[in-house]
Amino acid sequence: MSTPIIDARGLRKTYSVRGRGKDAPRTVEAVKGVDITVAAGEIVGFLGPNGAGKTTTLRMLTTLLDPSGGTATVNGHDLAKDPVGVRRSIGYVAQMGTTDPSAVAGEELVDQARLYGIDRGVAAERGKALLSGLDLDGIWERKCGTLSGGQRRRLDIAMGLIHEPTIVFLDEPSTGLDPQSRANLWEHIRRVRDDFDTTVFITTHYMDEADALSDRLLVIDHGEIVGAGTSDELKRSVGGDQVLLTASSADAAAALAAAATEVLGDVPHEIDGDVVRLTVPDGASALPTLLREMGSGHDVAGVEVRRPTLDDVFLTMTGRSLRDEEA
């Protein structure tokens, strides 16, 4: 990776919680010394269950919260020594958004730009182009409170981009949206990266979102990074794909398993009724080899390649399912 645009080493946050009533004061180790590296132009998904430490990490990287330890540079600016330089480089879209329901959308955008010393005329021009890129043409004169949930989240993103930051931090941007608006929002986030070359750091506890949107994933649990890589790399790290061959009968399954392992080598496999389940590093390339080389003497009634999901990754890394955590 060339010089990272975000480079955090041993970043840590411990909260002191005051005792109430009979409860003694205590400390919460929310983030336990994480290393984070992000390259320019990447979309990085920061995935973890509720309470894992995502927002705390994000608030430290955006200078909203002082770390208890560790160091970080964001766009080359040191978090502790040059917080203003960091703030100038970034946009931050908080979980709850910042727009006032009674304010007019266009004015909110212009006011936000003015905070960064941007001229009113330039702000209006930029704001209109941004709204257009986010499919929000026609909302300039609308009160924020009259917008749909999806439109409001896209306006929040426009607010985070109006000063043309190098990096935008999005904290759970699609929480509360219906599946269609979520998928639509992902498309817009990707377009922002493609059009403006903005680095996007996005926290989420939705696996499908992390999977669909991110170039690379960081998985956090209990304040520690438990996995990092592309979605494919992480899935491969949990032990590979499964190739399922359905035999014409349960009796034929043993012969099918023997033929398959003759071709693929001694890969882990099990027989469940008429189904032979083989574990291989890459199912998509193993399957054609298998069908070609096994010969025509085998009556294969069905084939399927099953790739691990991000939930399988999380389960392997933490012993728990992300779905259970969500529930």
Ligand SMILES: Nc1ncnc2c1ncn2[C@@H]1O[C@H](COP(=O)(O)OP(=O)(O)OP(=O)(O)O)[C@@H](O)[C@H]1O
């Ligand atoms: N101000 C605070 N004081 C004390 N503890 C806190 C504070 N803020 C967060 N925590 C605790 O720190 C841990 C990490 O919280 P954080 O909000 O960073 O997690 P998260 O992954 O963003 O969760 P969520 O998905 O629910 O937003 C949790 O145990 C949380 O209860």
